[in-house]
Amino acid sequence: MDWGTLQVVLGGVNKHSTxxxxxxxxxxxxxxxxxxxxxxxxVWGDEQQDFVCNTLQPGCRNVxxxxxxxxxxIRLWALQLxxxxxxxxxxxxxxxxxxxxxxxxFRNGEKIDIEELKNQRLHIRGPLWWTYTSSIFFRIxxxxxxxxxxxxxxxxxxxxxxxxxxAWPCPNTVDCFVSRPTEKTTFTIFMLAxxxxxxxxxxxxxxxxxxxxxxxxxxxxx
Amino acid sequence: MGEWSFLGDFLxxxxxxxTxxxxxxxxxxxxxxxxxxxxxxxxxxxDEQSDFMCDTQxxxxxxVCYDKAFPISHVRFWVLQIxxxxxxxxxxxxxxxxxxxxxxxxxxxxxxxxxxxxxxxxxxxxQQKCSVAEKETKLSGWDEAGGQIILRGSLLNTxxxxxxxxxxxxxxxxxxxxxLYGIFLETLYICQRAPCPHPVNCYVSRPTEKNVFIVFxxxxxxxxxxxxxxxxxxxxxxKAKERCSRSYKxxxxxxxxxxxxxxxxxxxxxxxxxPDFNQCLSSPNGKFISPFSNKMASQQNTAxxxxxxxxxxxxxxxxxxxxxxxxxxxxxxxxxxxxxxxxENYFNEKRRxxxxxxxxxxxxxxxLSV
Numbered sequence: 001m002d003w004g005t006l007q008v009v010l011g012g013v014n015k016h017s018t019x020x021x022x023x024x025x026x027x028x029x030x031x032x033x034x035x036x037x038x039x040x041x042x043v044w045g046d047e048q049q050d051f052v053c054n055t056l057q058p059g060c061r062n063v064x065x066x067x068x069x070x071x072x073x074i075r076l077w078a079l080q081l082x083x084x085x086x087x088x089x090x091x092x093x094x095x096x097x098x099x100x101x102x103x104x105x106f107r108n109g110e111k112i113d114i115e116e117l118k119n120q121r122l123h124i125r126g127p128l129w130w131t132y133t134s135s136i137f138f139r140i141x142x143x144x145x146x147x148x149x150x151x152x153x154x155x156x157x158x159x160x161x162x163x164x165x166x167a168w169p170c171p172n173t174v175d176c177f178v179s180r181p182t183e184k185t186t187f188t189i190f191m192l193a194x195x196x197x198x199x200x201x202x203x204x205x206x207x208x209x210x211x212x213x214x215x216x217x218x219x220x221x222x
Numbered sequence: 223m224g225e226w227s228f229l230g231d232f233l234x235x236x237x238x239x240x241t242x243x244x245x246x247x248x249x250x251x252x253x254x255x256x257x258x259x260x261x262x263x264x265x266x267x268x269d270e271q272s273d274f275m276c277d278t279q280x281x282x283x284x285x286v287c288y289d290k291a292f293p294i295s296h297v298r299f300w301v302l303q304i305x306x307x308x309x310x311x312x313x314x315x316x317x318x319x320x321x322x323x324x325x326x327x328x329x330x331x332x333x334x335x336x337x338x339x340x341x342x343x344x345x346x347x348x349q350q351k352c353s354v355a356e357k358e359t360k361l362s363g364w365d366e367a368g369g370q371i372i373l374r375g376s377l378l379n380t381x382x383x384x385x386x387x388x389x390x391x392x393x394x395x396x397x398x399x400x401x402l403y404g405i406f407l408e409t410l411y412i413c414q415r416a417p418c419p420h421p422v423n424c425y426v427s428r429p430t431e432k433n434v435f436i437v438f439x440x441x442x443x444x445x446x447x448x449x450x451x452x453x454x455x456x457x458x459x460x461k462a463k464e465r466c467s468r469s470y471k472x473x474x475x476x477x478x479x480x481x482x483x484x485x486x487x488x489x490x491x492x493x494x495x496x497p498d499f500n501q502c503l504s505s506p507n508g509k510f511i512s513p514f515s516n517k518m519a520s521q522q523n524t525a526x527x528x529x530x531x532x533x534x535x536x537x538x539x540x541x542x543x544x545x546x547x548x549x550x551x552x553x554x555x556x557x558x559x560x561x562x563x564x565x566e567n568y569f570n571e572k573r574r575x576x577x578x579x580x581x582x583x584x585x586x587x588x589x590l591s592v
Contacts, residue, residue, distance in 0.1 A: 007228065019320065039297075043295070054280075175282060179288075181289055183294050
C-alpha cells in the first residue's frame with residue numbers, strides 16, 4: 001500500500017493546522033501508518049496459510065477462515081486510516097478554493113503579491129473555521145465508528161487461539177487454530193490505544209477552536 | 223528502508239537541532255538499528271513460523287506452540303523499541319518548532335511596530351521598540367545568523383527530559399527482551415499446550431543467525447543507552463560549570479534583565495551583546511537602523527556590532543560584551559530607551575577595537591550552545 005501519496009496530501013494541510021492538529025498528524029503517521037506498514041502487515045501476513053483446522057475435509061478450512069475473519073484487521077485498519085484522513089481533504093479543498101479566488105482577483109487587476117500567495121498561511125477564521133471544525137467532527141465520528149466495528153465484528157479486542165467452526169462443508173464441529181494470536185492481540189490493543197489518543201487529540205482541538213471563537217466574540221462584545 | 227521514511231523524515235529535523243552526542247545517537251539509530259532491521263533482520267525472521275517444526279501430526283499443535291514460544295516476534299519487538307525510543311525526540315522537536323514560531327511572531331510584531339513608528343515619526347520609536355524588545359528578550363532562543371536553536375531555559379529542560387525518558391525506555395525494552403526471551407535462542411523448544419497430546423519437541427528456524435542478530439541489536443541498544451547517559455552528563459556538567467562560573471564572576475556592571483548574556487567565557491556560541499541594546503538597534507529584517515541621525519556614527523556602530531557578535535565572550539575579562547563607539551549625538555536619546563540598563567561607560571569616546579575585527583562573523587552551525 002502506498003501511503004506516500006497520503007503523506008503528500010496531508011502535508012499540505014499541515015501548514016494550515018493548529019498545533020494540536022500537527023501533533024495528531026505526527027501520531028497518525030508514526031504510530032499508526034508506520035506500525036501498520038512495518039509491523040502489523042507482517043504479523044497478519046500468513047493469517048490464512050497458517051489457519052489450521054483439525055479436519056481433512058477439503059474446503060472446511062477456507063469456509064471457517066472466511067466465517068471468523070470476514071474482513072482482516074489489516075484491511076480494516078487501512079480503511080480506518082483512509083476515512084480518518086479524508087476530512088482533512090475538505091480543508092485542503094477550501095484553502096485551494098480561497099487561493100484560486102485570490103488569483104482570479106489578481107488577474108482582474110487587484111494588486112496581490114502572487115509569490116506570497118503560494119506560501120501564505122491562512123488563519124483559521126470565518127468560513128475556514130467552519131470547514132476545519134466540521135472536518136475534526138467527522139474525524140471523531142469515523143474513529144468511533146471504526147472502533148465499534150472492530151468490537152462488534154470480533155467480539156472484543158482479543159484474538160482467540162482456538163475457534164470452533166461448524167459451517168458447511170465441515171462434517172462436525174471442528175477445532176481451528178489461529179496463527180500468532182498473542183502477537184495479534186498485542187498489536188490490536190496497541191492500535192486501539194493509539195486510536196483513543198487520536199480521538200482525545202481531536203476532541204481537544206475541537207474544544208480549543210470553540211473556546212477561541214467564544215473568547216473572541218466576548219472580547220468584541222466587551 | 224522506504225517504510226521507515228515516515229519516521230526518518232521527522233528524525234532528520236531533530237538531527238539538525240541536536241547536540242553532537244545527540245547526532246551520534248541519531249546516526250547509530252538510523253544505521254545500526256533501522257537499516258539493519260529493515261534489510262537483514264527482517265529476512266532472517268521471514269520464515270520464523272513456516273519453518274517452526276514440531277514433532278507431531280496433531281493439527282494446531284504447531285500454531286499453539288509457536289504462539290507460546292514467541293508471544294511477540296523479535297523483529298516486531300525491535301520495531302516498537304525504535305519507535306518508543308525516538309518518540310521523546312519528537313516531543314522535543316515539537317517544542318523547538320513552537321519556540322521558532324513564537325520567535326517568528328515576535329519578529330513580525332516588531333516589524334509592524336517599526337512600520338507604524340516610521341509613519342508616526344521618530345520620537346517615541348526608541349522607547350516603544352526597546353520596551354517590546356525587553357519584554358520579548360526572554361523568549362528569544364533563536365540564533366538568526368546560524369539558523370540554530372539555542373538551548374536554554376525551558377527548551378533545555380525539555381531536551382533533558384526527553385533524554386531521560388529515552389534512557390528509561392531503552393532500559394525498559396532491554397529488560398523486557400531479557401524477561402521474554404533471555405539472551406540466546408535455543409534450537410529446541412519443548413511445548414506442552416492443548417491440543418498437543420503430550421510434551422512435544424519443536425525446532426526453531428535459523429537459531430544461530432537469529433542469535434547473532436539478537437546479540438548485535440542488544441549491543442547497539444546498550445551503546446545507545448551509554449550515548450544517552452553521556453549526553454546527560456555532558457549537559458549536566460556544562461550547566462553546573464556555568465552556574466559556578468556565573469556566581470564566581472558576577473560583575474557589578476551587569477545590567478538587570480541581561481542575565482542570559484552575562485559575561486561567560488565558556489559559552490562557546492553566545493555572541494550577543496546585551497540583548498536589550500541589540501534589540502533596540504537591529505531591525506527584524508537584519509538592516510541596521512540607528513536612532514541617531516549621524517550617519518557616520520551609525521556606520522561605525524554597525525561595524526563594531528558585527529565584529530562584537532562573534533567573540534563577545536572573549537571580552538569576558540571584565541568589560542563585558544558591550545558596544546562602545548563614539549556618538550556625536552546626545553546620549554540622552556539612547557539612555558531614555560534603557561536608562562536603568564546601561565552602565566555609565568557605555569557612551570564613552572574611545573572606540574574599542576575588537577579582537578575579532580578580522581574574524582568571520584559566520585556562525586558555526588553544527589553545535590548548540592548550552
